[in-house]
Amino acid sequence: MSSRLLPRFTARMYAVAALFSCVAGAARAQGGASTTGTATDSLTPASAGVFTLEQAMRGRDIYATNCVSCHTPADHTGGGFWAGLVGKPLSSFFKFVRENMPEDNPGAISDDDYASVVAYILQLNGLPPGSGALVPDASRLSKIRITQPDPTRKER
Numbered sequence: 001m002s003s004r005l006l007p008r009f010t011a012r013m014y015a016v017a018a019l020f021s022c023v024a025g026a027a028r029a030q031g032g033a034s035t036t037g038t039a040t041d042s043l044t045p046a047s048a049g050v051f052t053l054e055q056a057m058r059g060r061d062i063y064a065t066n067c068v069s070c071h072t073p074a075d076h077t078g079g080g081f082w083a084g085l086v087g088k089p090l091s092s093f094f095k096f097v098r099e100n101m102p103e104d105n106p107g108a109i110s111d112d113d114y115a116s117v118v119a120y121i122l123q124l125n126g127l128p129p130g131s132g133a134l135v136p137d138a139s140r141l142s143k144i145r146i147t148q149p150d151p152t153r154k155e156r
């Protein structure tokens with residue numbers, strides 16, 4: 001990233017941090033209302049197979065066309081990136097990407113294409129595909145919790 005982009009970069013990262021901490025606060029508040037904490041536990045973990053392999057492959061092509069001018073897949077993989085999202089509802093990540101990316105033309109691709117890109121990013125982070133596609137619907141996405149890959153999962 002060139003230093004020319006730095007002021008905007010910083011401003012946007014604050015916005016992202018604010019968005020994510022707001023969501024985390026809401027999740028905490030919800031958890032606090034329940035003595036058992038099952039409000040959080042009832043969410044589907046992103047490691048449960050929440051997208052299809054075909055969708056992630058399509059997402060990779062969409063990412064290659066719309067995102068690699070500014071990002072590499074390494075930007076959206078692993079510790080520094082994924083760890084910051086773990087525990088958040090997938091809807092907040094989907095919303096961020098859909099409303100802000102590509103940075104030079106937000107909303108440039110269809111909601112289905114955004115869902116495919118998000119599926120690809122899930123796969124990049126080691127989450128397994130399943131039998132149902134990720135649907136670009138805010139209320140359904142809000143029921144999926146971002147997780148690390150299941151360490152007990154057997155590689156196929």
Ligand code: HEC
Pocket residue numbers: 005008009010011012013063066067068069070071075076097100101102103104117
């Ligand atoms: C024209 C350049 C550009 C394009 C194209 C672009 N981005 Fe970004 N993206 C940025 C910049 C710059 C940031 C850092 C935050 C900011 O200042 O907007 C960013 C931040 C992000 C973030 C937050 C985490 C991070 O990497 O900092 C995600 C996730 C993301 N982009 C995904 C995408 C996806 C998915 C696409 C393709 C659909 C895309 N971006 C296309 C410039 C771009």
